[in-house]
Amino acid sequence: MSSKRFKAVVMMLAVLALGSILLAACVRPGTTTTTSTGGGSTATSTPSGGGGGGGCASGTVHMDANNFVQSCANISKGSKLTLIDDVQVLHLISNGMWDSSGNVKQVTEPGAPAVNNVSIASGSADIGPFNTAGTFHIYCSVHQGMNLVVNVK
Secondary structure, three states: OOOHHHHHHHHHHHHHHHHHHHHHOOOOOOEEEEEOOEEEEEEEEOOOOOOOOOEEEOOOOEEOOOEEEOOOEEOOOEEEEEEEOOOOEEEEEEEEEEEEEEEEEEEOOOOOOOOEEEEEEEEEEEEEEEOOEEEEEEEEEEOOOOOEEEEEE
């Protein structure tokens, strides 16, 4: 193999390796997906490495420019959830979730605290208290697909 051809192959492999690394860095674990099944939607989460048991954050969830950094949070009954805006971008938090079609489902599950357009543009905000055990959903109305599952035990 000629020297020029060898250099071209090495360069191509280097570009492919770099592209693979960048692609892997852009795929963020811990996203929440919603699947529709005839009678309704079910939200499921993949572990985000966020802290608490099962890959969920423990009481505090960070937000980046357009998503919750952790897709779920575990808190104790009677506790509040703390949301921290790490990038000073406006988030409007409410009860409900984005569905898989990109539509909002404004739902307040029984026992969930009322969360209605809580504005967070910097710093942090407490949501709750969550006085009932169960699974609750909140979302950001500004950023499509920005969902959070709150597990209260």
